[in-house]
Structure formats: C-alpha cells, structure tokens
Amino acid sequence: MLPSALRQLVQAFSGLPGVGEKSALRFALHLVLERPALLGQMSIALEHAAHSVRACQRCGNIATADGSEPILCNICSDPARDNRVLCVVARIQDLFALERSGAMRGRYFVLGRLLSPIDGVSPEDLPIAQLRACLHENITEVVIATPPSVAGEATALHLARELGDSVTVSRIASGVPHGGELEFADAITLGRAISGRQGVRG
Numbered sequence: 001m002l003p004s005a006l007r008q009l010v011q012a013f014s015g016l017p018g019v020g021e022k023s024a025l026r027f028a029l030h031l032v033l034e035r036p037a038l039l040g041q042m043s044i045a046l047e048h049a050a051h052s053v054r055a056c057q058r059c060g061n062i063a064t065a066d067g068s069e070p071i072l073c074n075i076c077s078d079p080a081r082d083n084r085v086l087c088v089v090a091r092i093q094d095l096f097a098l099e100r101s102g103a104m105r106g107r108y109f110v111l112g113r114l115l116s117p118i119d120g121v122s123p124e125d126l127p128i129a130q131l132r133a134c135l136h137e138n139i140t141e142v143v144i145a146t147p148p149s150v151a152g153e154a155t156a157l158h159l160a161r162e163l164g165d166s167v168t169v170s171r172i173a174s175g176v177p178h179g180g181e182l183e184f185a186d187a188i189t190l191g192r193a194i195s196g197r198q199g200v201r202g
C-alpha cells in the first residue's frame, strides 16, 4: 500500500529504540508531507554521521573518524587529561554529564551495558577485556560511576572483584538519587559524588 520509499523510511524509524510501527509511520508521514525541508536536513545529517561518527576504539565515547587509526575521542587524545584515573560509566550520556560537571579530569571507559540477569546481561557480556586493556601502568585508580540502581550497584561490585587485585577501585558517593540517571543529576551533585568517592572491595 505504501510507496516503497515511504515503506523504507517507516522501516528505518521503527528500528529506533522505543519506536513502534505506528509512531514510525507518523514520523515518516509528518516529514514527507509537512516538513520536507527537515527531511532534507536529516538526510544530510544522517549521511554525514554515518561517514564520520564512530565509537572511540579505546573508551567507547563518540569520536570523529578522520582517517587516522586508531579512532580516538577528544578525551583519549587529549594529553592534558589525568592519566592516573579511569572513570567507568554505563552510557555515553553519563560521560557527557560528568564532563559538564567538570569534576572528572581523568579518562573514561564506557561499558555500554549494566549487569542485569533479568534482561539477560550476565558478567560475560560486560566488556571486561577491553576495560583491562585500558589499565596501563599509569592508572592508579578506577572510579566506578555506574548509576545508583540495582544493576548499577551489581555492576560496580562485579568490576571491583575483577579489577580490585591490580588497581584501587572506588565508587562514586551517593547523592545521585537511587535509581536515578547520572545524566539528569546537576553538576554540583555530580561533583560531590566524584569528590566523595570511596574505595570498594570486591
């Protein structure tokens, strides 16, 4: 029933997290019929992003692919960052929030997921090997900044067990509400959470 170009657009939208087929159709019709200029803008932005935006090969942050290898983000390639501290976050949004707070001057590692047996995420699914690869000899402390939720705490404990033998592991202080996302915490709260971090034993 739908023209194939529109069908492709609906299919693409319904591949996004939280977007069902009905919403995908609504988005597609809205763009095509009411916002053709935005559709053109999106097409350029999508193509640009597809060519130049990648995950940092060291930490998982967003990086720009400029032809050089390995692809590193602006934090990994910044010589002024504190090489002794590595901050582990669940998501890139949490890294952004900590960067906005200015409280973390070290480097990061983005896990991309949290331990959650209910959702089928077991310890083997965590990128421990990649994380270990980031633990070069200069690192003296790993700060675990996973959210203060059940999954975030379980992940923190697991990481402390895995890494505790080779490096000091600390956990951000509470202050971020339990179950809350770091992304929505204000800079002062995040600053306190980082400065009040405490050692964890696995």
Ligand SMILES: [Zn+2]
Residues within 6 Å of the ligand: 056, 057, 058, 059, 060, 061, 072, 073, 074, 075, 076, 077
């Ligand atoms: Zn990086």
